[in-house]
Amino acid sequence: xxxxxxxxxxxxxxxxxxxxxxxxxxxxxxxxxxxxxxxxxxxxxxxxxxxxxxxxxxxxxxxxxxxxxxxxxxxxxxxxxxxxxxxxxxxxxxxxxxxxxxxxxxxxxxxxxxxxxxxxxxxxxxxxxxxxxxxxxxxxxxxxxxxxxxxxxxxxxxxxxxxxxxxxxxxxxxxxxxxxxxxxxxxxxxxxxxxxxxxxxxxxxxxxxxxxxxxxxxxxxxxxxxxxxxxxxxxxxxxxxxxxxxxxxxxxxxxxxxxxxxxxxxxxxxxxxxxxxxxxxxxxxxxxxxxxxxxxx
Amino acid sequence: xxxxxxxxxxxxxxxxxxxxxxxxxxxxxxxxxxxxxxxxxxxxxxxxxxxxxxxxxxxxxxxxxxxxxxxxxxxxxxxxxxxxxxxxxxxxxxxxxxxxxxxxxxxxxxxxxxxxxxxxxxxxxxxxxxxxxxxxxxxxxxxxxxxxxxxxxxxxxxxxxxxxxxxxxxxxxxxxxxxxxxxxxxxxxxxxxxxxxxxxxxxxxxxxxxxxxxxxxxxxxxxxxxxxxxxxxxxxxxxxxxxxxxxxxxxxxxxxxxxxxxxxxxxxxxxxxxx
Ligand SMILES: Nc1ncnc2c1ncn2[C@@H]1O[C@H](COP(=O)(O)OP(=O)(O)OP(=O)(O)O)[C@@H](O)[C@H]1O
Ligand SMILES: [Mg+2]
Numbered sequence: 209x210x211x212x213x214x215x216x217x218x219x220x221x222x223x224x225x226x227x228x229x230x231x232x233x234x235x236x237x238x239x240x241x242x243x244x245x246x247x248x249x250x251x252x253x254x255x256x257x258x259x260x261x262x263x264x265x266x267x268x269x270x271x272x273x274x275x276x277x278x279x280x281x282x283x284x285x286x287x288x289x290x291x292x293x294x295x296x297x298x299x300x301x302x303x304x305x306x307x308x309x310x311x312x313x314x315x316x317x318x319x320x321x322x323x324x325x326x327x328x329x330x331x332x333x334x335x336x337x338x339x340x341x342x343x344x345x346x347x348x349x350x351x352x353x354x355x356x357x358x359x360x361x362x363x364x365x366x367x368x369x370x371x372x373x374x375x376x377x378x379x380x381x382x383x384x385x386x387x388x389x390x391x392x393x394x395x396x397x398x399x400x401x402x403x404x405x406x407x408x409x410x411x412x413x414x415x416x417x418x419x420x421x422x423x424x425x426x427x428x429x430x431x432x433x434x435x436x437x438x439x440x441x442x443x444x445x446x447x448x449x450x451x452x453x454x455x456x457x458x459x460x461x462x463x464x465x466x467x468x469x470x471x472x473x474x475x476x477x478x479x480x481x482x483x484x485x486x487x488x489x490x491x492x493x494x495x496x497x498x499x500x501x502x503x504x505x
Numbered sequence: 506x507x508x509x510x511x512x513x514x515x516x517x518x519x520x521x522x523x524x525x526x527x528x529x530x531x532x533x534x535x536x537x538x539x540x541x542x543x544x545x546x547x548x549x550x551x552x553x554x555x556x557x558x559x560x561x562x563x564x565x566x567x568x569x570x571x572x573x574x575x576x577x578x579x580x581x582x583x584x585x586x587x588x589x590x591x592x593x594x595x596x597x598x599x600x601x602x603x604x605x606x607x608x609x610x611x612x613x614x615x616x617x618x619x620x621x622x623x624x625x626x627x628x629x630x631x632x633x634x635x636x637x638x639x640x641x642x643x644x645x646x647x648x649x650x651x652x653x654x655x656x657x658x659x660x661x662x663x664x665x666x667x668x669x670x671x672x673x674x675x676x677x678x679x680x681x682x683x684x685x686x687x688x689x690x691x692x693x694x695x696x697x698x699x700x701x702x703x704x705x706x707x708x709x710x711x712x713x714x715x716x717x718x719x720x721x722x723x724x725x726x727x728x729x730x731x732x733x734x735x736x737x738x739x740x741x742x743x744x745x746x747x748x749x750x751x752x753x754x755x756x757x758x759x760x761x762x763x764x765x766x767x768x769x770x771x772x773x774x775x776x777x778x779x780x
Contacts, residue, residue, distance in 0.1 A: 329692030
């Protein structure tokens with residue numbers, strides 16, 4: 209299990225122009241290997257910038273990105289020799305990044321060939337490519353009938369799955385997903401995120417899941433990283449972070465709706481636990497309650 | 506990065522040039538471009554340089570931005586300068602390398618050429634690109650050309666097309682960058698291999714780019730129709746362009762200053778080159 213770590217990372221867009229904009233400031237964080245870390249934050253807080261930092265698409269203006277203790281960019285700024293460049297590309301293969309709205313990356317004439325694009329760039333053999341593509345298709349729910357179709361014939365949600373599978377097919381050790389469920393209907397969200405969770409559990413991957421939705425991170429993440437105004441605001445387990453609703457409000461975030469409902473019921477004197485973050489947990493809690501003391505409702 | 510290109514980019518501001526009526530700016534730009542070609546001796550080139558510096562002050566655009574805007578023409582100016590350096594004849598060669606002879610006249614000519622290209626680009630950038638939003642620019646152009654409507658030239662349609670095209674340049678640049686990054690994340694390598702391999706490596710960028718451009722164009726057309734767009738006939742504007750006394754006086758002063766080049770170019774001066 210690979211460990212990815214940022215040390216005092218800052219990033220400025222358009223440095224030196226009138227449009228300069230600090231998108232990350234002095235971010236230090238170690239992502240726990242083998243778990244899903246949810247990254248949340250208000251819009252514009254630097255989540256997507258952070259994601260692109262993790263596999264070297266963007267290079268920190270200052271600070272270091274470490275993959276298993278090794279620096280991602282070992283060269284001095286700007287200059288690269290061949291070996292360092294290959295090293296960088298190899299590191300990029302170890303950290304898969306799915307961009308926000310990744311459908312635009314599809315380009316091949318068939319879904320199969322599009323999924324094979326990543327592994328092919330890695331120099332894998334035909335057989336291995338086939339195996340990787342099938343595995344990625346299995347975990348993301350890309351169906352067999354689509355394989356020979358053009359990716360442009362698929363629906364939006366189907367395209368999304370193919371785009372995610374295109375990155376999974378590279379079998380990265382760390383998977384970074386930037387809002388993988390954005391713009392999907394509730395059913396589609398659940399399907400994609402549930403499948404990614406299964407994938408992470410079965411393959412023991414380190415996953416970094418960026419999301420707007422408190423409901424989604426509550427349900428799928430093990431740890432949370434909260435960004436506020438380009439800085440790390442909170443980092444800890446889901447229950448740790450959700451136990452301090454006021455602190456979250458400061459970052460313009462609020463607890464999941466179901467948690468707020470449960471807390472409200474508690475205020476009314478109904479004996480419910482205060483750490484209910486998902487609808488299914490709420491269901492259990494309510495069932496317990498009804499079994500225990502009849503007549504409250 | 507693609508974003509570093511500042512040629513043809515608007516820097517919002519509130520300077521004299523920013524506030525000047527776009528029609529006046531377009532006319533001034535035309536006058537300036539023509540007059541640059543009148544400069545022929547050291548004195549007039551120095552005056553030209555002075556004018557450009559004056560425009561920088563008037564626009565309050567930073568010096569570095571202006572310099573950066575010159576980057577795209579670096580190669581062309583060097584090339585022109587070199588050609589002029591070697592191909593200008595004279596009397597006493599300063600240096601001769603085999604068949605190549607360099608005369609003092611050649612050096613002057615090369616320098617003048619660079620000054621001419623630089624002031625052309627910097628001047629038009631300052632008068633128009635940096636200080637006029639694309640919207641103002643196309644509106645101004647449409648108004649200037651509107652007499653042509655009488656002879657059935659579709660001025661409005663052209664200017665609408667132009668403003669749409671300009672409007673989508675940054676979007677396209679942004680999108681290209683996004684696609685490049687997404688393919689890089691899948692291990693695309695655009696930098697190594699021979700020419701053919703590199704050209705092939707562009708397919709994963711070009712195809713998504715074409716597809717999104719076409720679908721965007723279609724969506725835009727529908728969106729415009731939904732808002733009852735039906736060409737220029739009877740269309741009113743939110744921002745009415747009105748020439749004020751201020752605009753006129755700035756225009757008159759600047760064009761007088763530009764026109765002074767003609768006079769200066771006539772002053773006999775030892776270092777003159779007929780170009
Ligand atoms: N290519 C860019 N050029 C200039 N500034 C940028 C660029 N991309 C992002 N920014 C700026 O950097 C800041 C952080 O952007 P980022 O995309 O990381 O936010 P985000 O947290 O992902 O937001 P969202 O939730 O809306 O996706 C924003 O203020 C944004 O305006
Ligand atoms: Mg984002």
